[in-house]
Structure formats: C-alpha cells, structure tokens
Amino acid sequence: MAGESQQAMTCGRLKELLRAGAAGEELEHVAQAITGHIERCPTCSTAETALSTMLARYRQAEQPPLPHDLERRLLDLLCRSPEA
C-alpha cells in the first residue's frame, strides 16, 4: 500500500532536526546532529542509500536531446556575435 510504504520511509526525528535548523539553531550543530541521526536511524539510512543509488542511475542515464531547434538557434547566435 502506498500509504504504508510512505509511512515506512518517513522519519519524524529528521523533520524535527531540520526544523531546528530553520529555527535559528547553530547550523554546525544541526548538521552534525542530522548526520549522526541518519547513521543511526534504520529508516533514514535505508532511504538515503536508496536515494543515492537512484541518483547514481540518474547521473549515468543518457542525456535527453536538446529542445527542438535550440542547437541551431545557439549556432545562429554565436555566428552572429562579433566574437564568434
């Protein structure tokens, strides 16, 4: 179920820590607390590892093509400019 899995990946403690950062607490301390929490929290460490895996695949994915005609418009622009 979508609702169950969403609950399983959500961490209230992490949200609290991030709120503390927004509330003006010293950011160095907040950043350290978040890093420590993620290392210890099974939910967060699992989700962060999965996010990293997904992003590694995203980075390796083939580049989508340029929007239609953009390359030619750029070329026209560069060739029109006195520098090009």
Add this chain to the structure above:
Amino acid sequence: MEKPWEIDLTLYDDEEELLEGLRRHDRLACTCLLKRFAPRLYRLALQLMADPDEAEDVLQEGFIQACAHIDDFQGKSGLGTWLHRIVLNTALMRLRRKQPAMVELQEQPDEAQTRLAEALVDHTAEPGHELLALELREKIDRALSALPDTLRAAFVLRDIEGLSTKEAAAALGIAEPALKVRLHRARLALRNALEPYIQNIAEEGT
C-alpha cells in the same frame, strides 16, 4: 545549401584543433562545440534553473561568454570543464539575482512544498526494475524543479554534479554547515516526492 548543424563531428575530434578553430572564429568549430557540449550543459542549466526558458538563456549567455573569451582559455583544465564552470557560474548568478528575500522564506520547512512534490508522483504506480526509464527521469526532474531554488542548487551541485561540500558551499557563497543543512532538506523532500521509487530500490537491496 550548407547545413552546419549536420556536419561531421570528427572534423574537430582533437580538442587542440577545436580550440584553434574557435580562435579563428570558424563556423564549423562553433557547431562542433555545440554538438559536443550543449546537451550536457543544457541539462545542468535546466536542473539549476528549473525552467526551460531560463535554462536556454543561461546556455546562450554561457556560450557567448566562452566564445568571447576563448583566447583566455589556457588549457589548464579540459575545454568541457571550462565550459561547465562558465555555465554553472552563469546559472548561479541568475539564481542569486532572483529575489533573495523570497528565496530565504521558501527555504523554511514547507508542508505545501512537500505536498506539491508528492502530488507530482503517482503513489499507486508500481515501478518495475527499469527504474531509469524516461518516466522516472522525468519524475526526478519534476521533483527537483519543485524544490526552492536554494535547496535545488545545493542538491544539484553536491549530489548530481559531485562537487565536494567545500566546493559547493563556495560556489553558493555560503558556509559549509548551511550547505549541509540545505542538502538534507533537499534530500528529505526528494525522499518524500519519489517515495515509491526509493522504496522499490530499498527493497532491491534487501
């Protein structure tokens, strides 16, 4: 009729020759430059600006600057790295000019932002193992574009472009702890927005 956008890319396979061509203001060299680097740099600009028109403006400005200063390029890094830096700086300058007061407000934890990102994803979908099909890539792009500018920039520089924390903080003109907190906010928002896919990958690993 000449169609320079359909030329043979191997004409300027060698970077030194490409540079020489650009210094001579050779039209075919400009074409090779675009064909080789524009798709990757457009992607970077789009990830940072989250707007196709702005990304195109960034790309135009970046390439014009590059061609205008090609004589200054000393070859200490590769041409691609040099262009990457120009486009990145162009995008970051534009982001900084965008109403900083509003950006700071939007950086607060924002339930509406989270709901918007979640709404981009069909939680009833059952993603298969071809996780980076076009559909998922589009969802990642859309989730990224739903982030506030400051969070998105931190995330793109650190987690997509692979800059170190120190480099990303310097590029954004902020302290390292601030960069780290922005990054965690961005990651949590993306965890929520892409939850079905994150869950699927987590299950692959168990």
